[in-house]
Amino acid sequence: xxRFIWPFVIFVxxxxxxxxxxxxxxxxxxxxxxxxxxPAFSLAQLHDPTKQFSPQDMKGQVWLLNVWASWCVSCKIxxxxxxxxxxxxxxxxxxxxxxxxxxxGMAWLQEGGDPYVLSASDMEGRIGIDYGVYxxxxxxxxxxxxVIRYKQIGPVTPESLREKILPLxxxxxxx
Amino acid sequence: xxxxxxxxxxxxxxxxxxxxxKDMADDPVLEKRMIGLAENLRxxxxxxxxxxxxxxxxxxxxxxxxxxQMQKGLTDQEIIDYLVSRYGDFVLFDPPVKSYTLLxxxxxxxxxxxxxxxxxxxxxxxxxxxxxxxLSDEDAKRAADLLNQSKDx
Numbered sequence: 001x002x003r004f005i006w007p008f009v010i011f012v013x014x015x016x017x018x019x020x021x022x023x024x025x026x027x028x029x030x031x032x033x034x035x036x037x038x039p040a041f042s043l044a045q046l047h048d049p050t051k052q053f054s055p056q057d058m059k060g061q062v063w064l065l066n067v068w069a070s071w072c073v074s075c076k077i078x079x080x081x082x083x084x085x086x087x088x089x090x091x092x093x094x095x096x097x098x099x100x101x102x103x104x105g106m107a108w109l110q111e112g113g114d115p116y117v118l119s120a121s122d123m124e125g126r127i128g129i130d131y132g133v134y135x136x137x138x139x140x141x142x143x144x145x146x147v148i149r150y151k152q153i154g155p156v157t158p159e160s161l162r163e164k165i166l167p168l169x170x171x172x173x174x175x
Numbered sequence: 176x177x178x179x180x181x182x183x184x185x186x187x188x189x190x191x192x193x194x195x196x197k198d199m200a201d202d203p204v205l206e207k208r209m210i211g212l213a214e215n216l217r218x219x220x221x222x223x224x225x226x227x228x229x230x231x232x233x234x235x236x237x238x239x240x241x242x243x244q245m246q247k248g249l250t251d252q253e254i255i256d257y258l259v260s261r262y263g264d265f266v267l268f269d270p271p272v273k274s275y276t277l278l279x280x281x282x283x284x285x286x287x288x289x290x291x292x293x294x295x296x297x298x299x300x301x302x303x304x305x306x307x308x309x310l311s312d313e314d315a316k317r318a319a320d321l322l323n324q325s326k327d328x
Contacts, residue, residue, distance in 0.1 A: 026222060032263040099232065125236045132261040134219035134233055 031151045039130040043120035053120040062172045064093045065140040069100040070108035072136040078155035086115035091169045095119030098128050143172045
């Protein structure tokens with residue numbers, strides 16, 4: 001009887017690890033930027049290229065930076081959620097149009113609705129690299145001091161909004 | 176003539192390559208250094224490919240970034256630090272030894288030691304169980320006879 005116990009224990013341990021592994025998403029890489037100041041940039045605005053947008057303009061406000069692109073398929077999934085959120089006026093959403101053509105980006109917003117206060121266009125994807133973007137969409141929650149507090153990798157879902165983003169925004173706004 | 180042909184064939188792959196790789200830098204030394212660095216970095220889109228071999232757009236952008244930083248005169252370590260501060264230790268194929276990677280680095284050795292200890296304990300146990308077989312005089316004589324018999328034949 002005893003001789004079966006060890007193989008059994010090893011099997012159960014291994015099965016346990018594999019079971020947990022099944023539910024891990026290797027594409028969710030924790031960002032080292034959490035708790036760090038949002039990297040500075042100054043980019044032309046999508047709708048008015050003569051004007052610039054910089055995260056420094058947002059000091060004193062809690063805001064969301066949403067990285068999107070007209071070529072991005074999963075952005076379509078989160079788009080209605082962002083639209084609904086922008087209508088509630090809880091927190092301003094700013095867009096970063098990542099590696100996109102200006103006309104394509106503008107057409108995409110005209111067609112699907114524009115949840116953003118404004119979008120900055122990062123046509124060459126350089127600011128994306130500064131922010132550690134590796135898959136669009138990504139959403140950053142940035143506090144009043146300009147520190148990144150949370151990063152949502154992949155589309156914003158009703159669950160992530162309800163459980164993580166909105167409670168965090170309320171907490172940061174109360175500070 | 177034959178030698179000339181061989182020489183021409185040797186040049187052929189480099190011709191083909193020059194036509195394809197459009198983002199090759201003008202400086203081949205820098206390009207080689209960039210590829211050498213990028214081979215140890217992970218592409219975050221296709222996660223088991225290196226930054227040097229990946230064809231994803233992000234990898235192309237990151238190669239451009241690395242190339243530009245090299246042109247600015249940054250050292251390899253400074254460039255690695257820059258990428259790690261953006262993308263985390265995950266970009267490194269060679270994870271650094273930190274408190275949370277101790278198990279990864281030393282776990283296998285710990286397992287090996289545990290297995291060796293187990294083996295030694297088991298062997299000692301077995302040794303105490305196995306008793307030398309005692310032969311009676313009669314049995315010893317029979318054994319000697321049998322051995323002699325086989326020698327004769």
